[in-house]
Amino acid sequence: MKVSIIGSGYVGSVSAACFAELGHEVICIDIDEEKVKQINAGIAPIWEEGLDELMQKHTQKMLIATSDYDYAVQNSDASFICVGTPSGEDGSIDLSIVKAASASLGRAIAKKDHYHVVVVKSTVVPETTEKVVLPLIEEYSGKKAGKDFGVAMNPEFLREGKAVYDFMHPDKIVVGAIDERSFFVVSELYRRLDCKVTHTNPRTAEMIKYVNNSFLATKISFANEVGNICKQLGIDTYEVMDAVGTDFRIERQFLNCGAGFGGSCFPKDVKALIGKAKDIGYEPQLLRSVVDVNDKQPLKMVELLQKKLGDLKNKRIAVLGLAFKNDTDDIRESRSIPVITELLRLGADIAAYDPMAEESMKKIFHDVTYCKSAAQALEEAEGCLIMTEWTEFRKLDKEFESMANRVVIDGRHLIDPKDISTDVDYEGLCW
Structure with missing residues (x-):
């Protein structure tokens, strides 16, 4: 298949290289002309284990980059939105880049005669795909979702440092689509991977991503809270967690005590879920505690x-x-x-x-x-x-x-x- 990837950051560049490795023709879209030149020269715009090799292998064969939305959309079957969603001071995510990408996609789709699927891969809170992305594409394209173009949400579950491996060896693939046609197009992109594709709706797919990361963050803060107690009692918390982790309902991973979690996902995603809960009138006390413990730990x-x-x-x-x-x-x-x-x-x-x-x-x-x-x-x-x-x-x-x-x-x-x-x-x- 032919795929265009909007954004060449962490998720976008890894997705582009891995889709090319799976045999798809990939066009990267980035407004930064330096990144476009870099990718077209076979140089990965970020460091990630194995990414440089894939870029060098597929650039100018299965993978090219451009800043031209019209060219990319006309020459692809699906476009993945892989742009950043930075956090605001209150923890809520900033959708301005997602909105800009959606508008640009809409303008390009307006000029296309054939069906095109828009896939959100950026991490966004539930309802974003259906209530923000979809309406913007309809507005700027003048076309109707489900009839003239498709929409899906396909969250990423990639560990930094191991993202290429995780993409090629997933433990889950989730596709939240508005219709069967959109689901089929996105799931076909992963056909060569040995993993079941979970078929759901966009808001559920968005929630799966947040729950996944929030639960792992909760395990870490829980382990650190217990570790702080164990230290006061003269107990080896690692010995405790080794034993507790043998329970198949709990498992040992993410129970290591230490200075806490960081990165681009866990802190941002927990805070975003807290913000979304507040928006609908719910006070998430446990999730707030996860953040509080993590803030104090270092x-x-x-x-x-x-x-x-x-x-x-x-x-x-x-x-x-x-x-x-x-x-x-x-x-x-x-x-x-x-x-x-x-x-x-x-x-x-x-x-x-x-x-x-x-x-x-x-x-x-x-x-x-x-x-x-x-x-x-x-x-x-x-x-x-x-x-x-x-x-x-x-x-x-x-x-x-x-x-x-x-x-x-x-x-x-x-x-x-x-x-x-x-x-x-x-x-x-x-x-």
Whole structure:
């Protein structure tokens, strides 16, 4: 089939490359001409494991990019809206980019003689596809949904760092369509994947995405709440969760305690669901608690450090890990951000290191010394905070010898002090 993808960010670029890998002809649409040139040169606009290889493999064969909506729509059977939906200060999502894309699609569909399916892949709250996207396309195209064009919602369930793998090996594919024809077109795109396609309506598909992420976020905050209690009682919370996770009704994943969750999905999606609930007159107390626990959790790292070192003013503190998780350069809602903010407020001198996320964090914090290795960050440091679960941090040992004061606060359960040859004053966040 022929597919056009609007937006070449995280979801759009991965979807485009993977659809090409599945044998479809793909046209990426982006208003940023630099991104268009980049994609047409076979260069992925974001870092994601395996994405560069797919881009290089399929560019100019199965995959091209353009800023021309008319060309893309005329030469495709379906268009996927994969643009950003940033959060407002109140947690509600900003639909301005989705609306702009819908209007542009409508104008292009107005010039098309054949049936075209519009698929929303951006994460949007329930009712958005039917009450925002669909009416806009009808308005700007002058055509009727279900008759002249189709509409569907197809949420993504991709882990950053493993998005290409997750797209090609899904555990679920959800298509919320307004009619059978739209469902058939979208489901056919995934025919080569060994996964059942769930057929539902758009608002249910939108809700599945939010519930999926909100439940995983809830498991993390629950684990952190329990971990905080266990620490006060001298109980190994990881031993507790290992046992609890053997229950098939619960499972072990997402029960690791630590500094909390971040990224572009979990924080934004939980807050958006809270906002949607408030809009319909419901107060979601549990979801609010999930956010509250997550907001407070990273600051406990600084509290533990203060108990060990006292006043942090002018003391060199090594912060290891800036990305919100390992295997990505994404710092959105990284738990390192509130920690660094608090350390700076307390007057600490920060030496930070991350294998991939340095350049992104420099855009937020200028008064930080960015180092080229963990060893460099640890030199003469009086304390160390481990914030991201990078594999290389598990192997740290003699690097701690260069610290002026070997205080290590571990926020990700990466280090076992018994495995370190150097004496360190080790403290786990929840253990």
